[in-house]
Amino acid sequence: DRLMPPECQLFSTPGCPLCEVAEAVLLPFAIEHGLLIELVDICEDEQLLERYELRVPVLRRADTGDELEWPFDAPQVASFLSR
Numbered sequence: 001d002r003l004m005p006p007e008c009q010l011f012s013t014p015g016c017p018l019c020e021v022a023e024a025v026l027l028p029f030a031i032e033h034g035l036l037i038e039l040v041d042i043c044e045d046e047q048l049l050e051r052y053e054l055r056v057p058v059l060r061r062a063d064t065g066d067e068l069e070w071p072f073d074a075p076q077v078a079s080f081l082s083r
Contacts (some may be wrong), residue, residue: 005029005081007036007062011052013043018070022057025074035081038062 010026012019029035042048042056052058059068059080068080 001050004053005008005033005035006064007038009038009040009060009062010050010062011040011042011058013053014041019057022059022070025072025077026059029077029081046063052056 002053010022012017012022016023018033019029023039026035026037030037037059040048042052059072059077060066061080066080066083072080
């Protein structure tokens with residue numbers, strides 16, 4: 001029985017090309033492993049905007065609060081989710 005991957009948030013902004021690339025990297029994890037990814041638009045929250053404006057996209061684990069900063073690829077995401 002495989003462990004379910006932790007729920008994650010992807011902090012992004014509309015029209016962010018890197019965020020679209022990050023979503024494409026994460027998509028197979030959602031499809032193949034059931035990873036739940038909440039897309040968070042930082043423009044809707046002043047504190048998030050202040051914290052992540054220059055860093056998006058950022059993947060954050062809901063369970064630990066750990067963050068994976070861009071750039072990341074599939075092996076890095078797999079390692080991030082399994083730790």
